[in-house]
Amino acid sequence: MSYFKNISQGIKTTWKGMSLSIRYFIQARKSRKKEAVTDANYFSDANRTFTVQYPHEQIPIPDHGRYQLHNEIDDCIVCDKCAKVCPVDCIEIEPIRSPEVLGQTSDGTPLRIHAAKFDIDMSKCCFCGLCTVVCPTECLTMTKEFDFSTTDILDHNFSFSKMTDKEITEKSKEFEDYQAAKLKAKPELPAIKKEVDVMKKPAAKPVFKPRIPKKK
Structure with missing residues (x-):
């Protein structure tokens, strides 16, 4: 059965x-x-x-989605917040400080740092969107581009910096010279006595003698 x-x-x-x-x-x-x-x-x-x-x-595809990252470098103040919050370290930034204000972003924020390097490796990106949330000038956004497949993984590394090697060298030397001139113009502080010298001094003697009661 x-x-x-x-x-x-x-x-x-x-x-x-x-x-x-x-x-x-x-x-x-x-x-x-x-x-x-x-x-x-x-x-x-x-x-x-x-x-x-x-x-x-x-x-x-929806307008609001997590796709390829894009940085509007002219509005970037190189604050490094996006690189710090990224859980997979797909953003690399090399800042160069400037001795003076370079200009302003589209929202009026002053620019004081050059972006010598701003690279995003989309092969590492987990599309969490945290970098776009912490960006103070909203220059880092996610576009509607989702199909960026390639046979070479190095093509997933997108560079947004506009500075040449010559400009990077010049701006770095300019800030180093500014720091050196600022340090030279700073007044010298009086020498601080070492703790060893203080310990060598004899202890201060008491100004009075203690009274010893006489025996009866």
Whole structure:
């Protein structure tokens, strides 16, 4: 009895799987429209096929999403907050301080630091979005570019600095000279007595002698 029962169970399960495949085969005669997730009828046409000929056809993506990072370097104050908050260390920054204000960002924030290097390695990025949250000038954003696949992983390293090697050398030397001139113009402080010299001095004698009571 168990032998024939197993055969019956196998026929039932096979028919159930085949009926499901046949039903989807019949429904595949109609295809879905290329609609965004935000559209009202996105989930109403779930029974239709949804194959697109990528990259010739693409599905609309949401405006607010976590995609490729971009830095508007002209508005960057090189505060280093994005590099510090990044959990995977995909942002590398090399700042060069300036002895004077360089200019202003689009929101009026003064610029005082050159960005000698501002690189983002998107192969390390985990798309958490923390760097865009802490940016005080909102110069670091995520664009709608999501397809940046490549055969060379080094192509995922995006550089946003506009400074040349000559400019980096000049600005570094300029700030070093400024620091040296500032230190030279600083008045010398009086020499501080060493603790060893203080310990060598004899202890001060008491100004009075203690009175010893006489024995009766």
